[in-house]
Amino acid sequence: MRLRNVLAAAMVLFAARGVALAQTSFTVHETRITDEKAVFATVESPNLVPARTRIGGTIASLTVRQGDTVKAGQVIAVVADEKLILQVRALDAQIAGLQSTLAQARIDLGRAETLFRQGAGPRAAADQARTAVNVAEAALRSAIEQRASAQQNLNEGQVLAPVDGRVITVPLTAGSVVLNGDTVATIGEEPFLLRLQIPEEHALFLHAGDTVRIAARQLGARVGTTGTITLVYPQIVAGRVVADAKVADLGNYFVGDRVLVWISAGTRPGFVIPAGFVETRYGLDYVRRRDAAGQVVTTPVQRGLPHPSAALPDGLEILSGVHDGDVLLHP
Numbered sequence: 001m002r003l004r005n006v007l008a009a010a011m012v013l014f015a016a017r018g019v020a021l022a023q024t025s026f027t028v029h030e031t032r033i034t035d036e037k038a039v040f041a042t043v044e045s046p047n048l049v050p051a052r053t054r055i056g057g058t059i060a061s062l063t064v065r066q067g068d069t070v071k072a073g074q075v076i077a078v079v080a081d082e083k084l085i086l087q088v089r090a091l092d093a094q095i096a097g098l099q100s101t102l103a104q105a106r107i108d109l110g111r112a113e114t115l116f117r118q119g120a121g122p123r124a125a126a127d128q129a130r131t132a133v134n135v136a137e138a139a140l141r142s143a144i145e146q147r148a149s150a151q152q153n154l155n156e157g158q159v160l161a162p163v164d165g166r167v168i169t170v171p172l173t174a175g176s177v178v179l180n181g182d183t184v185a186t187i188g189e190e191p192f193l194l195r196l197q198i199p200e201e202h203a204l205f206l207h208a209g210d211t212v213r214i215a216a217r218q219l220g221a222r223v224g225t226t227g228t229i230t231l232v233y234p235q236i237v238a239g240r241v242v243a244d245a246k247v248a249d250l251g252n253y254f255v256g257d258r259v260l261v262w263i264s265a266g267t268r269p270g271f272v273i274p275a276g277f278v279e280t281r282y283g284l285d286y287v288r289r290r291d292a293a294g295q296v297v298t299t300p301v302q303r304g305l306p307h308p309s310a311a312l313p314d315g316l317e318i319l320s321g322v323h324d325g326d327v328l329l330h331p
Contacts, residue, residue, distance in 0.1 A: 077172075088154060105136045212261050
């Protein structure tokens with residue numbers, strides 16, 4: 001029994017040692033490597049929309065300043081026009097008088113109809129009283145419509161934010177005299193985007209939907225992030241192509257902030273392997289590979305730049321020393 005236990009323990013130890021000695025392999029294949037070029041981009045708003053006045057007058061209140069966040073339809077200023085206020089008051093008084101006139105006309109109509117039914121009054125008097133009621137009702141409706149129109153003009157003194165975004169400029173102050181159509185504030189529409197200025201020689205490699213890489217420690221982030229090209233403008237200005245890129249979480253940064261971005265500058269064939277298969281000794285890089293005879297040999301290589309991907313998060317380009325179909329062994 002003791003001998004059997006000793007043999008079993010020895011077999012387990014040997015198996016564990018075999019697992020420890022087992023080496024992970026990687027087969028080298030030629031792939032397309034995307035070259036990148038560093039360019040600067042700026043944080044911009046898709047549209048700068050002016051918030052304009054709809055009536056002339058004096059700015060009675062201004063509730064925003066540069067940098068404030070606003071929602072579409074939010075009141076950002078109120079323009080007061082004294083003439084409109086006086087017109088509304090006059091119409092209120094006119095409506096009150098017409099309501100009294102209508103009430104009296106209805107009383108006269110009731111009295112005339114009663115006398116007519118009793119045979120004590122002519123039919124013409126009842127018809128005349130009914131006409132007076134109709135005229136008073138029409139006059140009252142007209143005055144009410146005029147009052148609603150004047151009130152609408154007065155309500156249009158409210159300057160509303162046209163879109164969701166941030167206030168970029170406020171050129172006026174409370175007390176300023178404005179005319180119909182004057183700009184009270186400029187709103188930068190959200191979400192913000194990155195606007196890239198790219199040398200024209202790289203225009204052929206840039207397309208909508210391409211991914212751009214943003215450097216670490218840009219936009220206040222500790223790690224790099226990516227964005228997507230949404231629009232490539234068809235006009236070349238001063239030797240540069242303009243493109244817009246959509247990146248998440250740009251809403252809290254300064255408009256015009258410069259950001260370092262890497263864009264695609266074409267593709268070429270190359271070899272990318274996991275960085276863990278490269279061993280550095282005395283300043284030189286080596287990989288272990290299995291030759292045609294099945295022997296493990298150590299081969300010096302020249303490393304390139306990192307090329308991480310979803311399949312190889314630690315991908316590293318090898319410039320020389322490996323060939324298509326080589327089987328590499330983990331050191």
